[in-house]
Amino acid sequence: MLANEPTLTVEAVTDQLCKNFKEVQITPRSVATHMKKGVVSLINALSHNISHETKIDFMNDCMFIDEAGFNTNMHRSYDWCEVGIPCKIKVEARGPNVSILGAISKVGLITLSKKEIITTATAGTQQRTDDTPAAKRKGTTSNGFLEFIEQALTTTDAAGMNYKYLVLDNASIHKANLVRDWVEQ
Numbered sequence: 001m002l003a004n005e006p007t008l009t010v011e012a013v014t015d016q017l018c019k020n021f022k023e024v025q026i027t028p029r030s031v032a033t034h035m036k037k038g039v040v041s042l043i044n045a046l047s048h049n050i051s052h053e054t055k056i057d058f059m060n061d062c063m064f065i066d067e068a069g070f071n072t073n074m075h076r077s078y079d080w081c082e083v084g085i086p087c088k089i090k091v092e093a094r095g096p097n098v099s100i101l102g103a104i105s106k107v108g109l110i111t112l113s114k115k116e117i118i119t120t121a122t123a124g125t126q127q128r129t130d131d132t133p134a135a136k137r138k139g140t141t142s143n144g145f146l147e148f149i150e151q152a153l154t155t156t157d158a159a160g161m162n163y164k165y166l167v168l169d170n171a172s173i174h175k176a177n178l179v180r181d182w183v184e185q
Contacts, residue, residue, distance in 0.1 A: 010031055014026060062105065063103055063167065065166060067100065068099075069117075096116045101140060101145070146179055146182055
């Protein structure tokens with residue numbers, strides 16, 4: 001069992017044993033004790049690079065895209081001060097949130113996009129005078145993300161760089177129907 005799936009947990013091994021041998025009643029602690037007595041050893045796994053199994057040349061065929069969001073009034077949690085004197089700093093309570101999209105490849109930075117989400121420190125504290133709904137604060141949307149991809153591809157085309165693959169993480173904006181439809185075209 002462990003020869004085929006070396007990353008199984010003790011609980012998973014116990015479940016498999018109970019499934020395969022219905023007459024056996026055993027606890028995960030008993031399985032762990034038995035495993036530690038020399039049947040198997042728990043060692044650091046050697047990572048097997050998936051790029052060896054695929055024909056993808058990650059260095060030459062891929063453009064990597066990601067998003068990062070942060071608040072412009074972030075500050076360090078620790079500061080230097082004299083012994084015995086508390087360290088006090090003044091920090092704006094509400095600053096603008098910023099969303100940055102970036103595209104890189106082995107040659108370096110391809111393009112960046114910055115979007116400020118809250119533009120004033122008083123956003124959200126003012127009273128509305130009419131029945132209009134409040135403006136929602138949004139980060140990067142699927143429309144904005146799609147525009148960024150098109151900008152990145154235009155930049156690479158103009159520079160004569162041809163990439164076969166866009167590498168993204170599992171963010172929800174990457175899986176939106178609008179983006180999926182665009183990719184399928």
